Amino acid sequence: MATPTKETSLETTNSMLATTLALFDSTFERLQLDEGIASIMRQTEVEMTVTIPIIADDGRILTFKGYRVQHSSARGPSKGGIRYHPDVDIDEVRALAMLMTLKCAAVNIPFGGAKGGICVNPAELSMHELERLTRRFAKMIAPILGGKRDIPAPDMNTNEQTMAWFMDEISSIQGYYSPEITTGKPVILGGSEGRTEATGRGVAIATVELLRKLGREPQGARVAVQGYGNVGYYAANILADEYGCKVIAVSDVSDALYNPKGLDLAAINQHVAHSPGRLLKGFTGNAEHITNAELLTLDTDVLIPAAIENQITGKNAGQIQAQIIVEGANGPTTYEADLILRDRGIHVVPDILANAGGVIVSYFEWVQDLQFYFWEIDEVRRQLYKKMSRSFEEAWAMAQERNVDLRSAVYMLAVQRVADAIQKRGYVSAGG
Ligand code: NAD
Helix, strand or coil: CCCHHHHCCCCCHHHHHHHHHHHHHHEEEEEEEEHHHHHHHCCCCEEEEEEEEEEECCCCCCEEEEEEEEEECCCCCEEEEEEECCCCCCCHHHHHHHHHHHHHHCCCCCCEEEEEEECCHHHHHCCCHHHHHHHHHHHHHHHEECCCCCEEEECCCCCCCHHHHHHHHHHHHHCEEEEHHHHCCCCCCCCCCHHHHHHHHHHHHHHHHHHCCCCCCCCCCCEECCCCCCHHHHHHHHHHHHHHCEEEEEEEEEEEEEECCCHHHHHHHHHHHHCCHHCCCCCCCCCCEECCCHHCCCCCEEEECCCCCCCCCCCHHHHCCEEEECCCCCCCCCHHHHHHHCCCCCCECHHHHHHHHHHHHHHHHHHHHCCCCCHHHHHHHHHHHHHHHHHHHHHHHEEEEECHHHHHHHHHHHHHHHHHHHHHHHCCCCCC
């Protein structure tokens, strides 16, 4: 058999894809994975690029580029969000699809990985234009979608309304109600209870599991959270309310609040609920106003970056005082920073495990849709806890066994699971 060369794989200058491929390569090496299997995993299974025309409200025809990439279906239907952003391009979508494969494998849910997106600034479109864009995109990529084939979800600048339109469009093509075609839908259309809080709840669970492994109970542990949006809000509040942690700092794009004795989250939540854009700006309660940069290097036990990517870098990793970092956001730590943190013995729960609560509850949504039987919120929370804590336990055991950091351990677990599925399915040896 000819050995596949890297020339047949994706090579790129896109930094996210390059970083993802580098992470894959170092994991393949650690696992001493068969080169052919590695070559399959370095590439995407299916890619579809479409030009989406819509009629604008003023009668003009507008066109947009849209993408759907399925990286792997080895472990089940491919799964991943759809984002609307002017920076969306094929390489970014490829990288995100690969990370979805790993995330689903890391928490052992029976999905492969996919991602999609449209290169558009949604703020420039009216609601009607967005609906036409979404429906046309859904129609164009419908041939490669399906509840047992590829299941989209919301991502950046898309939401449960987007998923409701998507589901409606595909259902009308199929001729019957098909809620399992997307996740992240409104509860009234087959969405799951507990989906909104799921990612933050998963981050909280990962934090508590790691604290306990390090011999600490969560009560009184000091926590700083960067980003007080969906993920940061729920992570902070669940850690404080359910586990007795002391949240000493939170921030968003407008401000950063700090009180070493513990913030009054109820007062902050009250402020945010009535502030334009749900921002912290203008909070006058008992807290010092610091910068986002200062928050990252505070004297704290736990740091949860839950805002955007590339926040912990080669420049500030040396000053981080937290013993534990739990990555709520995707890619908040650069490769360079990761090496520094590792050297300094700081424990990092990597994004593909820490923020997997969202895709886990998406999996529960899909299961409920297929059965047309819907769970109570307590059941969703119970099952999420089970999945997150078990996945954390497996990652911890792998890290101990192979004497590696948690990020390397999670990548090794995930890649091995995908490789095993490829091998066991035998679609390589069967030769079609
Ligand atoms: P969100 O838009 O609800 O919240 C983002 C928060 O970050 C906001 O408070 C915003 O003000 C703040 N922020 C933005 N730029 C900032 C900056 N430069 N400095 C400090 N704060 C800043 O988004 P979200 O859904 O909470 O997602 C946050 C991160 O978690 C993203 O990386 C996202 O990809 C990741 N994530 C989200 C989910 C989910 O289910 N929502 C799942 C997996 C991963």
